[in-house]
Amino acid sequence: MPTDLPTALADVRALLLDAPNLARAVAAGRRKGCEPPAAERVEVRPVTLKNGPHLQFTARTGPVVTTRNVPVAAAGGAVDDLLGQAYGNLHVETATEVVQVRVTKKGDAQVHRAPAPEGARDAAGPARHDKAKQRLVDPDDPVFRVLGAGGDKRRQVEAFVRQLATLAPAVLTGDGERVRAVDLGCGNAYLTFGAHRWLGEAARERGKDLVTVGVDVREDVVATGRRAAAEAGLPGLEFAVGSIAGAEPFPDERPDVVMALHACDTATDEALARAVRWGSPVVLAAPCCHRDVQRQLHGNRAPLVRHAILRERFADVLTDTLRSLVLQLLGYRVEVVEFIDSAHTPRNAMIRAVRAGAPRGPRLAELLAEYDDLTRAWGVEPALARMLTPELERVRQAAL
Template structure:
């Protein structure tokens, strides 16, 4: 007997409402099975087809099927291989959860974000800043692209991450100066995928006058990045060994990037950025232990007595405090999803853009104090930028 959710899936495919279905959560991990399968409509020379993109441990395969066969295969995969489907429709987002007996629970909610339209072009352009098929030398050297511009299957996630980051940078370019050299610092740059991407995007593709410094504690990583910058001819991209809190190599910066700086190292980077008067700050926090050790509140005991819940809440509270303090200092702050949460839970990016507002918003400071005191916190960032904040006895302008 055909279930209602099965009828709806078939109807969505037949009417063109289905834009994408992501199947995940394997029923069994025995044998070689794709960890997820993404289904989307594509337009080929032969006409409309549904493409099944199967993600295995070491490869990604594609299979294009006509509508009827595609619908049958989709239902079969949900019956035999997967327990979950996330379906994007033109007007709705739908989650289908299947139990061990094949009984389904369906949850619908209105589609969020921009208006959706079916995208039916096979190998359609993604409107990515770094286009596949157009080789970028740094991506080739870092093993993400072939010399012909094809993205290696194992590096698709990294390729998408780099483009996502550049998209978020592109959105705030108007906040950065154009009439002089643009100074950028990347704290905790690591292997510097994003540092090289920034330099390529701004200096090579846009022709801007920029200087970029990447800082990291690992000498071997810095040696590798320095050699690569030289090989690429990126003459205004430098890499240095050093600690974020101790770095005194410059007096100002227009943009500060910090990715996965552990615990209060993120706060040290934010404090440096604020002290330099950075117009744009892009920060992806990592492990956040400070608030976990400090946080106390009797009302929230049911949450705080559970270690996992406390850890997650402490991380959210830490970033809320960072964002609030930056707003107190006149920044416009957005919390953005950096990468797909299925790849890493550490996917939040704090983007702060200087608004030019010098007066401290009284409501923001009071909001911050109330939140901080409610959780019994003594945030590192507050102490690091204390001279820029109002004193308890001072009125806020």
């Protein structure tokens, strides 16, 4: 039965301002014969920020997303602004019920109330927010749809950005007002966008701007990235066509963070070598296939690598171990971690490196011995060492 619209809106207003019981609300659609609302869709969630409970308003129009947090205590005006716009549908989920309001052609409200699904009580209010807050990258970001990112890729981006967040202090505390990030072998730029959105916000909180450059040899993916960045209205997000080995995203300046997600085979080594030469303080690389060392192990009759599948797996381990040692020799503190469950990608290892200063004395000797023992025992020279021959030679000289 239709209800008087102002009464229905007053009910919705009360539900939105009852933050402890609110899970989420969405305003969407357009009332017939009315001016369109400012945004196509607005989602409202309760969030707990450092300075207390807030309502978070996420407005989307096409691929453009804007987010505004308003303290709950002062959110009446923002809620009134929202409800004052001619949305055709309002959907509110609380701890106890789901309320849908549809505005009819005559301007009345068709209200439907249903009990909340099981578990909604736990999902509502700040507890709900704690879960939502754990997401650093919005999986519903329209840009992912524009770029064609599937669920697994979105999860990989979230997991990658989570690793980036753990190293954010090392990325963001540099001198200057501009933070520089580069995504090498960016492909369809899912990570480039996800990282730029998150890091951009983190940089802004510190009064800095972020410039992120995605680099790829493929002109088509770079063109798509550029188009999507322009459509999303994202300042500071740029793309460059070219090889990783020759990339110069910031002439005369070093990137503060170098990222590479699944850059094929030795493209990961190119990314690591580039980062070392730039002297970038933070490097995050989730390698892809490892054919270089695998090829060098071919013909080795040792039982560990006699069978192709074992050789492939062992080559993965040996390659990343040697990459880690090379980076340590060249002044990075390195961890190799599982950044995402293997259900979402079999390539789920990540090299996290933070510039820490060249090793010296017994530590340097130990690292060199570990590197030499492994390469001699398996008769391999990894691509990263070939790319950084002069740098490694200098390290050997320093150890004498």
